[in-house]
Amino acid sequence: MTIFSQDMLVFQQTKNFSKNDFAILDAAGMQVAHVETGGSTLGRMFAGARELTVFDGPEKPVIKVKDTMTMGRDRFEILDGNDSPLASLVKRITLFKTRVTISMLGEELELSGSVWDFDFQISNSRGVLGTVTRQWSGMGNALMGKSTYALQLAGQLSTQHRQAIIGSVLALDLIREKQQRN
Numbered sequence: 001m002t003i004f005s006q007d008m009l010v011f012q013q014t015k016n017f018s019k020n021d022f023a024i025l026d027a028a029g030m031q032v033a034h035v036e037t038g039g040s041t042l043g044r045m046f047a048g049a050r051e052l053t054v055f056d057g058p059e060k061p062v063i064k065v066k067d068t069m070t071m072g073r074d075r076f077e078i079l080d081g082n083d084s085p086l087a088s089l090v091k092r093i094t095l096f097k098t099r100v101t102i103s104m105l106g107e108e109l110e111l112s113g114s115v116w117d118f119d120f121q122i123s124n125s126r127g128v129l130g131t132v133t134r135q136w137s138g139m140g141n142a143l144m145g146k147s148t149y150a151l152q153l154a155g156q157l158s159t160q161h162r163q164a165i166i167g168s169v170l171a172l173d174l175i176r177e178k179q180q181r182n
Contacts, residue, residue, distance in 0.1 A: 078167030087164040
């Protein structure tokens with residue numbers, strides 16, 4: 001079973017001082033994919049995770065999330081398993097709030113709700129594509145900074161939409177981690 005045949009995905013974070021990995025489970029609690037932190041260990045220790053890869057089975061990368069070094073706002077590139085561009089995510093700072101925009105192959109995806117609390121929707125002009133909700137993972141995990149959240153995807157999404165949405169959710173987690181570090 002592949003990650004792209006699932007409409008409900010649960011992300012369970014397993015992080016330590018130099019890694020920000022995830023197990024991705026289906027609605028029944030079976031692991032369907034995993035996320036590994038890339039980059040050098042030394043770089044991760046000082047700058048945090050800057051690259052994540054989603055594996056749909058052993059040694060089968062299907063999504064890559066890369067933090068592009070820029071001055072000012074955070075910018076992430078979401079690639080498929082063959083390093084072909086799928087989407088870009090940019091954190092924009094406005095006068096009173098922080099806004100995130102996702103551009104997917106010329107299409108703008110909109111995030112609404114509480115992005116930083118992981119309770120939001122991702123939509124386009126045709127409607128809601130996905131809904132993210134934080135789940136309680138226990139007091140010990142909360143104290144360790146680990147999180148669990150669910151992504152409910154709309155049925156009949158293309159594989160590219162699924163890749164872009166999953167990659168964007170992971171990029172948002174990296175942005176949130178960077179904000180907590182500063």
